[in-house]
Amino acid sequence: MKNLVIGKSNEEEIVLSTTTLQRHLACFGSSGSGKTVACKVAIEEMTRNGIPVIAFDPQGDIASLAITEEASAIESKGTSPKILESYNENVEVVIWTPASSKGVPICINPLQFDSVEEMSAEDKLRFLSATAKNIASLLDYDISGDDGKAVEVTLCSIFEYCIDNNINLSGFRDVINILDDLPETIAPSINSVCSFKDLKELSKKLNLLTMGVRKLLFETGTPINIEMLLGLNQPNGKTRLSIIYLNTLHSAEEKEFFVSTITQQLYNWMLKNPLKDEKKALQCGLFIDEIAPYIPPSNVKKPACKDSLVLLFRQARKYGVCCISASQSPGDLDYKAMGQYSNILLGSLYTPQDIKKVRQRIESIVPDEAESIIQQLSSLEKGQFILLSPDQYGGEVKKTNIRWLVTKHPLTLAEDDLKQYISKSIKSEIQSYAELNTEKGFTRYEKDKVPNQKEGNTKKEKLNSNDILVVENIIYERDLPKKVRSELEGTFFKSEELVDTKSAYHPMIKVNLTFIKEKGFFKKTKESLVENLYIDYKTEDLVYVHKSHFKFSNILEEDPNEIVDLDEYCTFNAEKKDDIDYDFRQLGKKLNESYIKRSMEKRYPIEVHSSQLILFPVWMCEIQNKKKKTKRRIYLDGVFGNLIQVNK
Helix, strand or coil: CCEEEEEEECCEEEEEEHHHHCCCEEEECCCCCCHHHHHHHHHHHHHHCCCCEEEEECCCCCHHHHCECCHHHHHHCCCCHHHHHHHHHHEEEEEEEECCCCCEEEECCCCCCCCHHHCCHHHHHHHHHHHHHHHHHHCCCCCCCHHHHHHHHHHHHHHHHHHHCCCCCCCHHHHHHHHHCCCCCCHHHHHCCCCHHHHHHHHHHHHHCCCCHHHHHHHCCEECCHHHHHCCCCCCCCEEEEEEEHHHCCCHHHHHHHHHHHHHHHHHHHHHCCCCCCCCCCCEEEEECCCHHHCCCCCCCCCCCHHHHHHHHHHHHHHCEEEEEEECCHHHCCHHHHCCCCEEEECCCCCHHHHHHHHHHHHHHCCCCHHHHHHHHHHCCCCEEEEECHHHHCCCCEEEEECCCCECCCCCCCHHHHHHHCCHHHHHHHHHHHHHCCCCCCCCCCCCCCCCHHHCCCCCCCCCCCEEEEECCCCCHHHHHHHHHHHCCCCCCCCEEEEEEEEEEEEEEEEEEEEEEEECCCCCEEEEEEEEEEEECCCCCEEEEECCEEEEECCCCCCHHHCECHHHCCCEEEEEHHHCCCCHHHHCCCCCHHHHHHHHHHHCCEEEEEEEEEEEEEEEEEEEECCCCCEEEEEEECCCCCECCCCC
C-alpha cells in the first residue's frame, strides 16, 4: 500500500492510499476552482508511483501532462523538485489521437469479441448489448426510442450468432452481409422487431461508416488494446500515462462512442485480470475530465456510453481499477452513478442546483458537518478543496490546499502541437506492436459473395440499372506504410518515404463464358466448363493472379481455363453508383458487350454469355525522395496490398 500526497492541510500532508483510491475519486468545482489541477495532481501521483492511467482529454488541457516544468518554477509554488525528478524518471506519456495522425493515431474495432466467450452469460450479454448500443448511437439512432432498441436487439442477435458459430467479424461490411441474408436461426426474432425496410435502412447506415471521414475511426492508427494503453511489460520499466485526445473527434456521438468502447474493453480486461493477491492494490486508473455529458441524470437523453461507465464504476474497485472524474456541474450528473465514488474533493461551488446535489452526498458521509461545509463552498479559494474520505480519514473533514503540478499548467495543446511531444522510441514501439498484433486468419462471413459461375450459373447477376459490382477493399490505410516499404529505394536505409495515400478504383470487365475443351486422344470429345474471366477495361488485357500479385497479359501461353482469377480471392458487393466515389466519365467509352464477345471468342475457344463492368480497389501511394523532394506514384491492390500496374 502506498500513500499518494495530494496537498496539505496547515502543515499536515494530505494523502490518499492506493487502497482508499480503489473506491474512486470525484472532484467537483466551478470553472477556475482548480479542479483540473487537483485531478492532474492525482494522476501525477499515481503514475510516478507505478500505477498506469488512461486519461480522456476532451479539451486538450490534460495533454500538457506530457510537458514537465522547470525545477525552479515548481519550487517557487511550494512543490518539491524531488517529485519532478520522480515523474521524469518513472513516467512515459503517450498522446493518442483518434481518427488523426497528429499524435499517435489510434482506431477502434468495435466488433472485437475475441475474449467474450470467457465471460459469464450475464457479462457476455451485457457486453454485446453495450456494443450494439454504441453502434446504434453512432448511426444516429435514439437508443432510448423504439427504433434504437430494435437496432440494439438486431445487432446483439447478430453478434451472439457470430460468437456461437465461430464467425469473426472483421468490419461493418460483414455485418451488412448478414443483414442482407439473415441466418434462419435468428431471422424470426429479428424480423419480429425490424421490418424489411428497417433492415435496409440499417444496412445503408452501416455502409456509411465504411466510407468518407467516418471510416477514419476504424482505420487510422493502431487498434485499441488495453494492455498497450497501460504499457504493461514495458522494456524501459516506465509507467505509462495514456492520454486519449478527444479533440480530434468532431461530434458528440463519436466522442461517446470512443469513451464507451474503451470503457468496455477496460471492463473486459478487468474480468480477465483480477488482483493477483489478496492485498488491496491498484492495477490502473481511468480519468474522465468534465464527465457530465457522459453520465447525465435519468431525465436527460441517455448517451450510449452511460451504461458502460456505470457498470465500470460499480465493478472496478474489486479489480483494483481506480476511476477519477471531474465536473464543474455536479447538478448535471446522475448522482446515483456518482454514488459509487467514496472520495470527494469539493472546490468552490455557487449555483443552488450544484450545491443541492452535493448536499445529499455530504450528509451521507459527515451528517454533523454538512451544514458547515455547505456554508464554506462559495468562499473557497482557487486550489483549495474540502476532502471527504471516510476510508482514509473517517468522519474527519480535511480542508486541503492542493500541491502544485510538476507539469505545465495552464496549457492547452492544439492538434498541430502534439507531434513534438511524441518520442521516436514510442513511435517505434507502437509500430512494432501493431505489426506483431495484426489480425490474421479470421473466418469471414461471405454469404453475399457473387454466385460462383464455375458451378454452372451462367445467368447475369440480378443488379439494378444503377448498381455495379465492386471488389471489396480489405487493405486498410494503416497497412500501407508497411506494404509500400519494399517498393522504396534503398536497402536498410530508405532514400524515399511515403507522403500521401488515396483510395481509388480501377475499371475491369467481368466476362461470363463457357470454355470448350477437347478430351481424348483417339476419340475426341468436347467438354463445356462454365467460368469467369476478367479483362482490363481499357487495354483488354487478361487479369489473373500469380503468387499473390495481380498480373495483366495480352497473350497467355497457358490454357486460360487454368489461370487463377479474381473469383478465388475477391469478394464482390453490389453497390449503387451514386454511393461510389468514382467519376464514371473517365471510362471514356461505354461497355460494348457485342465487341467483347467477338474479341474474346476470337482469342480463345470459348462462348461468351455476358459481360459487365466491375470496379477493382487500388491505393494510390505518393512516394517522395527525402533529399531531392522528387515524387512518383505507385499503386497497390486492395486485396493483397502488392504492387499493381494500372493504366491511368
